[in-house]
Amino acid sequence: MVLADLGRKLNSALSQLNRAPVVDEKVVLDGLLKEITNALLEADVNVKLVATLRKQVKAKVKPALESTDKAKEVQRKNIIHRAIHDELVHLVDPGVEPYKPKKGQPNVIMAVGLQGNGKTTTCTKLAVHYQKRGFKCCIVCADTFRAGAFDQTRQSATKAKVHFYGSYTETDPVAIAAEGVAKFKKERFEVIIVDTSGRHRQESELFEEMKQIQAAVKPDMTILVLDASIGQAAEAQSRAFKESADFGAIIVTKMDGHAKGGGAISAVAATKTPIIFLGVGEHLGDLDRFAPQPFISQLLGMGDIQGLMEHMTDLARQNPDRQKEMTKAFEEGKLSIRDWREQMQNIMSMGPLSKITSKIPGMAGLMEGLAGEGTDEEASTRLKRLICITDSMTPAELDSDGMLFMKLDKDRKPIGLTKRVRRVAKGSGASIREVEEVLMQHRMMANVAKQMGGKNGMLQALKGMGGAGRGRGGGPGGMPSPAQIQAMRRMMPPGMLQQMQQMQQNGGMEAMMRNMMGGGGPGEGDMPNMEEMQSKPLSFQIACGCLSCDQK
Template sequence: MVLGELSRRLTSAMSALTGSNIIDEKLLDAVLKEICSALLESDVNVKLVGNLRKSVKQKVNLKDLPAGVNKKRIVQKTVVDELIKLVDPKVEAYKPVKGKTNVIMFVGLQGSGKTTSCTKLALFYQKQGFKSCLVCADTFRAGAFDQLKQNATKARIPFYGSYTETDPVRISKEGVDKFKKEKFEIIIVDTSGRHRQEKELFAEMVQIQQAVKPHQTIMVLDASIGQAAESQSKAFKESSNFGAIIITKMDGHAKGGGAISAVAVTQTPIVFIGTGEHMHELERFSAQPFISKLLGMGDIQGLMEHVQSLNLDKNKGMIKNLEQGTFTVRDLRDQMGNILKLGPLGKVASMLPGMGQMFESMGGDDTSGRVKRLISIMDSMTEKELDSDGRVFNADPSRMTRVARGSGTSVREVEEVLSQHRMMLGMAKKMGGKNGMMAKMNAVGGSPKNAQQAASLQRKMQSKGSASGLPLPGGMNMSDMMKMAGQMMGGGAGDMPDMSSMMSQFGDMFGGGPGGRQGSPNLSRNRGGRR
């Protein structure tokens, strides 16, 4: 993903700091050198990088620190604070008001993903309870209206545009006036892409702005634009005075640092980031969680919000099965469906402290194709087979041959699915029953001691840390947190699952493995039933 290499290098630099027993000027200079080098190679403006280094050196005077002070914590906090400053101009973006008309105008370079982002934002606000619509004022690019029309129809969002009218100012004015009369709350105006050297198009942009009088103007910035981001965003700022930025294509492999420079030069906040091509792949941007993920600390709060927004299927039957210590093949299929809704597993892993780097080391990238293949295998099973614990296949191996033929896969792949089911069934047996984890977790709160431990664990989980040892607020790291969770459940640290082992199992489950190879070595060969 974008900034992936930067994340790896920043995490490595911070890990070197936490792994050292002696914190002195030499170590600080080495850490700052690595951090600054990583930022520069990611296309962050050299002046910004220089200011960051200078600021950290000024705020961290190791010689003057009193004895007994945790120098690691001070250096870490200062570095994190300075990185946050790069992406947080401390300016509040406009917030739409329910019950009133909110006109939002989009500007940016051609090919930056404006039209797609318009639809994504309209859909985002629609899910928030706003009455949203779209206006296509892009008459310059061939097929622009068709693209917006297709996207809007797919997302079930009302739209306005014209195949015959060539004046974008007139179209935008008519569209906004129409939707205002119909009491729409979010009216998003999509404009033509333009370059800072195209003076006529820039003048047209200003005319559209004067005609529709937007409450907010958003610049869409491609994460792969590189060092040109600074000059382009500065030119747009001077002409349209945009008040917010959406960064697109954050799922690519570009350096991405130019977008950070654009924020600094325009002193404009990032409000959303596009993380994929699908309509729901638009995330609210928050500086602190963004930097936390960049440093491998995760974003647990963001993960919880992401899961809640997806309205995942709540399988009451599966919960009942787990309480009894069992797990059917149907339960596995239902959970695979929920995983597809979550998006790429690497994205979810990046929200867990320390898990992003671990997942990448196992070669986990795009899992959707592999998960769909697993589901297709289970879709070829009978109702009896789905509701079983998998032993019917052991009793009658010919069932595997039939499932393989029905799903267009191999017997080996069916065996692998059943193997993963047995692994999940084993976990369910440990969780369920009178003495399982679920019973112990349900008992938490029954005694004052357990209630206090649960509350303490809750507070620690809300803090962000790194599995590689980067301490959480209060001096606790992930190892301490897992140990505490084990104690809360009535056991010790040994009762909690090993995180490396757990992620390795996930890698195996989706066709990868700790070897770090990309793709699906097990599920991509032996097609057509050949073994």
């Protein structure tokens, strides 16, 4: 993933700061800033921007470092963290609000950019994005320079069920653009996206043509489509397009690749133009909305809870009635196996697992634990395997809380597993161990639902933290306000917030997860630790204790 390497290096530098017993300017701060600036330069961020960031951070933290009170080391570290976070946000936030399409009226959007940057694919993704939000969308193909451009538009638009306009015979892109926009305005389309030919700043004739198209269709917003791998050329190219087309927004494509990606950041600073979307894959739904605060928070391993909730809200639009049932079940902590399966399928539809975990605070590296040395694809294959096992369950088993698979003693306490487990394993071609893993995963989610749902659950606290705006807390710099922190303290079990903070600083992810799930250690609470889960293939934890399965 683009910028993933930058994120790892920034996190590594900040972790060293957390471990430092004493914070001083010459040793700790200068060393930290050297690592951060080197990471940014290696990611192709413009050298002037990096120098400015270093200077601004030092200016912000200098008063705190001059204090002789050694009892304020934690406070100094927090100030440095905040300064670095805020300056990184400043790099990608020009402070300009982009145009937002309005319903009930035509909104003309024109896409420009270099050849091969993915304009045509991005135009279709953009149409799909707005179509999901209730807009009547269409695409006009005004690219007559590239062979097969109209065929590509026709194929992708047909697949997305989006109306399109173009011509095999007309060679004048200005005429095609004007006719297409006029036609769709007459038919009362709300979002009209005009795709243009790719052009380079040295191609003066094509730049003049771009100006003519812009004059003919009078777009409400012109978007520069920028490849994440453009590197140091981003500043010069973006300036040339800004001077000619005066674009009002940027979409960065191919963010799922292995490019350095810092050039896009440089383009934002050079043109004072906001990024509005990131292309994160080849599929039509792989277009993520961009917001500076959550983007930097995610880059620093702090997650993007609000972004994750928005993504899940988009999924909920597909079946609102079923989503209401799921929400109620989640809040009550009464998830059936069918509910678990649907949630897993939703997760699978949200994209790579690493993308999802990166939005959860402190869990950016969780994929390494899930897939070991494997990849996103291998982890997804494993999850699909578990989901397929549920296809061999009866409707009654799917709608149960999993207790149908339990042997109960006279006091109705589970003492083992029933023959249903063996039947499901045989029917799905899986092992008993794999069926047991499905049951454990379901139980884990049910326990998390119980901890987080309801009026006094953690979900309400997290919603409160994001209530001041997308990805923003009520405090300065987008961080939680004192009132929000107190609300979280009240909603969490006693001491849990402090434990999570300490574990996150020490990198104890397994311990943090175990506490979040309700277990304090091996054999305690509702959840076993990860070692216990792996070392005991035929035992798993149910709410009332640790169970062993008799294989006989």
